Amino acid sequence: MKAASYDAYAPDNSRLRVGDVPDPRVGPGQVLVEVRAAGVNPVDWKVMAGGLDPIVEAVFPVIPGWDVAGVVAAVGVDTPEFEPGDEVISYARMPIIRHGTFAELVAVPAEFLARRPVALDWAAAGGLPLTGLTALRLLNRLEVTAGDVLLVYGAAGGVGSIAVQLGRERGARVIGTASPRNHDFVRGLGAEPVAYGEGQADRVRDLAPGGVTAVADCVGGQLDTTLAVLAFGGRHASIADPSVTEHGGSSVWTRPDGAALTELAALADQGVLTVEVSRTFPLEEVAAAFDASRTGHTRGKIILTP
Incomplete structure (x- = not known):
């Protein structure tokens, strides 16, 4: 699959690359998601700069990204909650920083997932979780x-x-x-x-x-x-x-929480909640997306579309 990755911490985009990497394994209780949209958050490039190194372990090369909206491609053993073809969203931060969502595929624990709100298009849905x-x-x-x-x-x-x-x-x-x-x-x-x-x-x-x-x-x-x-x-x-x-x-520090995300999705479908999308970038332009995020003046969300 194609993915963005970096092989060492850096305060800029100098270690950031887009290329082929192995497809993720799908463990028991996990879901393989084909990524349609992934929200870019300031924490993504701050992590790349080593900002969380004192408290969170990273294993290089790291695929950045914690937000995802996509389609279930496969499920792991004993994962009855979802099936291929389901449209889902997730805040997919794992305990170790390694396999993120700025990729064509990502494996996510089932309990991190919620159904995609039908009221939001793919870009807006990808910007909702975090x-x-x-x-x-x-x-x-x-x-x-x-x-x-x-x-x-x-x-x-x-x-x-x-x-x-x-x-x-x-x-x-x-x-x-x-x-x-x-x-x-x-x-x-x-x-x-x-x-x-x-x-x-x-x-x-x-x-x-x-x-x-x-x-x-x-x-x-x-x-x-x-x-x-x-x-x-x-x-x-x-x-x-x-x-x-x-x-x-x-x-406040945010935790992955599929149940809370389901609550937010329901509010979106009720017309209570909208997500403003400022710009979208293809995966190949992840560096430009990071630069746009670094300005600190973005209205709403920046989205990658693998």
């Missing part, structure tokens, strides 16, 4: 409910845009930071947009003089604003700044 599960875990950790005033940093990004929609679905009032060019997009998701940068805390306070009751940090580096606008007794959590735990917040 961002959707991360946003869901953030809002569950914050225990967001109706009556909350939720502040989402990075509301136009992959995780942030899903967090906005999940917050609105729960009945919260949502305020979202974004660049002015994305304010109409953020409004369309159901949030009140606020420009990020200098004066951000003042602008949030103008909208919520009593403070916000929950903060979902999807970008990092926002602790000063959080502490300035959080109401007494409010909750805050971050996916990008572990230091929040020193100030009463929670640091």
Whole structure:
């Protein structure tokens, strides 16, 4: 099969290649997925730079990628949940970094999989798993409910845009930071947009003089604003700044979870949840996709289509 891979850590794309590699084995309880779309996330190129090496083992050569939408090509022994031809999605991060989703085929544990939501095309479905599960875990950790005033940093990004929609679905009032060019997009998701940068805390306070009751940090580096606008007794959590735990917040790390992904797929099919796709790239242009992700200014998701 064709796959992207790198044979050593690198801070850039210098070790990244696309070429033929052996097809993956399909073990008991696993499903072989023919990849139709794979979401590109900042963690993919951060892992390639060695960012997770202190806590997660890598075996080279590494095929990057943790998101996948595709068609079941085969199933392993004792895997009655799925059969060839099923359309599925998954956040396919394994305990050891080696066999990822930026390939024509990937083997995934059955419990990581959910049925593809029919309301999402292949590209959008491939962009849902990691961002959707991360946003869901953030809002569950914050225990967001109706009556909350939720502040989402990075509301136009992959995780942030899903967090906005999940917050609105729960009945919260949502305020979202974004660049002015994305304010109409953020409004369309159901949030009140606020420009990020200098004066951000003042602008949030103008909208919520009593403070916000929950903060979902999807970008990092926002602790000063959080502490300035959080109401007494409010909750805050971050996916990008572990230091929040020193100030009463929670640091969130996403786990593969087929049941939670099924919940997200149902919301998509109910019309509650959409996935914005910014750009798609063929597998051969994975380096360009990484470069686009590195800019940090992407609205929604970047997708690879093997």
